[in-house]
Each structure stands twice: as C-alpha cells, then as structure tokens.
Amino acid sequence: MAAHRNIVILTGAGISAESGLRTFRAADGLWEDHRVEDVATPQAFRRDPDLVQRFYDVRRANILAAQPNPAHDALARLDREWRGELLIVTQNIDDLHERAGARRVLHMHGEGLSAWCTACDARHPWTGILRDEPPCPACGAAALRPDIVWFGEMPYRMDETFAALARADVFVSIGTSGAVYPAAGFVQEATSHGAATLELNLERSQGSRWFDETRLGPASELVPEWVEELLQRED
Ligand code: BV8
Numbered sequence: 412m413a414a415h416r417n418i419v420i421l422t423g424a425g426i427s428a429e430s431g432l433r434t435f436r437a438a439d440g441l442w443e444d445h446r447v448e449d450v451a452t453p454q455a456f457r458r459d460p461d462l463v464q465r466f467y468d469v470r471r472a473n474i475l476a477a478q479p480n481p482a483h484d485a486l487a488r489l490d491r492e493w494r495g496e497l498l499i500v501t502q503n504i505d506d507l508h509e510r511a512g513a514r515r516v517l518h519m520h521g522e523g524l525s526a527w528c529t530a531c532d533a534r535h536p537w538t539g540i541l542r543d544e545p546p547c548p549a550c551g552a553a554a555l556r557p558d559i560v561w562f563g564e565m566p567y568r569m570d571e572t573f574a575a576l577a578r579a580d581v582f583v584s585i586g587t588s589g590a591v592y593p594a595a596g597f598v599q600e601a602t603s604h605g606a607a608t609l610e611l612n613l614e615r616s617q618g619s620r621w622f623d624e625t626r627l628g629p630a631s632e633l634v635p636e637w638v639e640e641l642l643q644r645e646d
Pocket residue numbers: 422423424425426428429434435436437448451502503504520559560561562563564565566569585586587588589590591592593594611612613614615616628629630631
C-alpha cells in the first residue's frame with residue numbers, strides 16, 4: 412500500500428474497554444437505573460442536571476485513572492510513521508489516543524476532560540467535578556456543562572470528517588457497535604468514495620455487512636497486528 416494513501420480510522424468504546432473503561436452496551440447501557448440514551452441528552456440535563464453531572468463526574472475520574480492499551484499505542488505508532496493522510500475520528504470522550512501519543516485525533520462526541528460554559532461559550536480543560544457548579548474561569552457564571560455531544564446534538568467537526576472520508580483510500584472501524592449515527596454511516600460514506608473498508612471488533616457490529624472485511628477479536632491484539640501489516644506493506 413503506497414505511503415501516500417489516505418486512511419480514516421473510526422474508534423468507539425471497544426478500543427478503551429481493555430483500559431478498564433466500560434462500553435455503552437456492555438454496561439447494559441444503564442446509569443443509576445436510567446438508560447444511557449436517557450441520561451446523555453439535553454432534556455435530561457434540563458430535567459435533572461445533578462444526575463447528568465454526576466454521570467460525567469464519575470466518567471471523568473475513570474478516564475484519569477485509565478491507561479492507554481496496546482491498541483491505542485499501535486494507532487499512535489501508525490500516526491507517527493504513516494506518510495499519507497491519516498485521521499482518527501473517535502466517538503470516545505477519553506484522552507487515551509492522545510496519551511498514547513496520537514496527534515491526528517478528532518473527538519466527534521466531545522471530550523470528558525473539557526467543560527463548556529453555556530453562558531460565554533468558552534471551553535476549559537477540566538479534571539475536577541462539575542456537579543458543585545463551579546464558576547466559569549472566563550466569565551464567572553455557574554454555567555459549566557460537560558463538553559459532550561449528547562443525543563440530538565450535532566457532532567463536532569462533521570465537515571472535516573466528511574471531507575476526510577471523501578479522500579479516504581482506507582476506512583477502518585475499531586471497537587464500535589455501529590448503533591449510533593452519523594458515525595455508523597461513515598463506512599457507507601467511505602465506500603461511496605471508493606475506499607477499502609475493514610472492521611476490527613470483538614463481535615460483529617450492526618454495520619458488519621457494509622465492510623469489505625471484518626476481523627473479530629480484542630482490539631489489543633487485532634490493532635497492533637493490522638498496523639504492523641500496513642507498515643510492512645508500505646516499506
Ligand atoms: C445527530 C457521548 C444530527 C456521550 C454519544 C440517523 C441519522 C442521524 C441521526 C440519527 C439517525 N438515527 C437516529 C439518530 C439520532 C441519534 C442516534 O444515532 N440514536 C441511536 C440511539 C439510534 N444520533 C444523534 O443524536 C447524534 N446527533 O444525529 O445530530 C446529525 C445528523 C446527521 C449528521 C450530523 C448531525 C449524536 C450522537 C452522539 C451521542 N453521544 N456519546 C457519552 O459518551 O457519554 S454516543 C455513545 O454511544 C458513544 O459516544 C458512541 O458514539 C455510541 C456508541 O457506542 P460505541 O462506541 O459503539 O460503544 P458500544 O458499547 O455501543 O459498542 C462497543 C463495541 O466494542 C461493541 O461492538 C463491542 O463488541 C466492542 N468491544 C468491546 N470490547 C472490545 C470491543 N472491540 C474490540 N476489543 C474489545 N476489547
């Protein structure tokens with residue numbers, strides 16, 4: 412595979428599962444007896460801000476306690492060594508791709524370690540809690556929310572993502588159930604532009620039938636293998 416080929420990689424909760432961060436479906440999608448889909452929404456935040464803030468305060472603490480696993484390390488190696496275009500579009504709100512050393516990362520569903528002020532629109536790196544309504548460092552208002560894209564909200568940087576998918580020669584999906592859109596539709600978008608598509612996942616996802624190839628197994632094994640294979644072919 413010539414080095415100038417362009418790669419887009421989509422990652423989901425499955426790539427961070429072996430770092431100890433629970434996935435949505437495995438956590439039987441529940442948070443204090445609420446369906447995650449019912450907690451991760453603007454309506455839930457208006458109705459019960461303390462419940463939603465606590466959900467993300469716990470997730471933020473878990474992110475800080477987690478470490479990258481060999482799958483994150485392998486993608487960081489690919490980011491360093493791949494001479495063509497490469498973009499890691501992650502649905503995950505953890506920073507494990509970055510902590511493994513990856514730089515070309517796009518968080519389409521936001522970031523757990525960021526707070527967004529609904530009064531002045533400023534965003535701030537945040538490792539503490541938000542449920543005690545701390546003042547916004549920029550404007551002082553007690554109006555900080557998790558910097559997360561909830562169900563019904565527009566994912567971040569979609570133009571950039573769709574432009575990368577239009578140029579992609581290879582699209583690889585890692586550790587996602589293919590349950591949530593528009594991410595679940597990226598494989599069809601890439602295919603429509605002639606990309607070869609590969610799925611690396613523990614089990615077949617809802618979108619498996621759209622991929623040229625599906626490899627089943629843990630990301631910590633499949634991703635290093637695939638990266639090695641790719642870089643061998645490039646040399
Ligand atoms: C939007 C942040 C308008 C919160 C999340 C059709 C078109 C467009 C929209 C819709 C549509 N139909 C329905 C919608 C609305 C909705 C939607 O998709 N609903 C679903 C429930 C049907 N979508 C939206 O609201 C989105 N916004 O549409 O705006 C628009 C339209 C078009 C274009 C632009 C804009 C916003 C969705 C974002 C919601 N926020 N996260 C938070 O993180 O707390 S979604 C959340 O669930 C995650 O971020 C992730 O994206 C998603 C799915 O989770 P996965 O990452 O896939 O994890 P999951 O547990 O499901 O699966 C894990 C997989 O890993 C499994 O397959 C498992 O086998 C595997 N695995 C486990 N262990 C391992 C492993 N694999 C490898 N190794 C292992 N060790």
